[in-house]
Amino acid sequence: GQNIDQPTEMTATEGAIVQINCTYQTSGFNGLFWYQQHAGEAPTFLSYNVLDGLEEKGRFSSFLSRSKGYSYLLLKELQMKDSASYLCAVTAGDYKLSFGAGTTVTVRA
Amino acid sequence: IAGITQAPTSQILAAGRRMTLRCTQDMRHNAMYWYRQDLGLGLRLIHYSNTAGTTGKGEVPDGYSVSRANTDDFPLTLASAVPSQTSVYFCASSTGEDTGELFFGEGSRLTVL
Secondary structure, three states, X not given: OOEEEOOOEEEEEOOOOEEEEEEEEOOOOOEEEEEEEOOOOOOEEXXXXXXXXXXXXXXXXXXXXXXXOEEEEEEOOOOHHHOEEEEEEEEOOOOOEEEOOOEEEEEEO | OOOEEEEOXXXXXXXXXXXXXXXXXXXXXXXXXXXXXXXXXXXXXEEEEOOOOOOEEOOOOOOEEEOOOOOOEOOEEEOOOOHXXXXXXXXXXXXXXXXXXXXXXXXXXXXXX
């Protein structure tokens, strides 16, 4: 199985930057996903990393280091609407997504 | 509008009763999944189907069964509900390829008393 760790909660100020770390231990790693989930809603796809390095998509960036079993999601220019849970998920040999418990980000004015 | 539809949205159920959560997708995705989401535990895979006619067990399959008679539908059945099955259930689909992102339904909140 997979062991995926991410912080439970983070708080940041509007306009600031927040970095959400995710570490994983898995055999046969294929790729890593980040999802956003607002309270009471379904998760929605944010990013996918399969190779080492940084993937940038607007205000959001995701980084992967396969050798270290480490990823982070970087949220820049935080807005109130970014208050949500952010889920780190990995796929292994069977291509099934395994999720971490999620990081709840609270953005304060 | 293309997507995944789950029903019911919310249900309160007496322990011991049988319950089927329905899931339908119109994106012609090959793969479908059922997850449960519990506070502090995140999303855990119950059952999955890589293609119509096949199903597989996920991380927490006990007490649940699924069927995949066609591409669009993937119902989840609780044969005899227990309080520990109180959770939010999400159905999801993907193209099935390793880079395919998951598309989630809006969830079904189930309370077993």
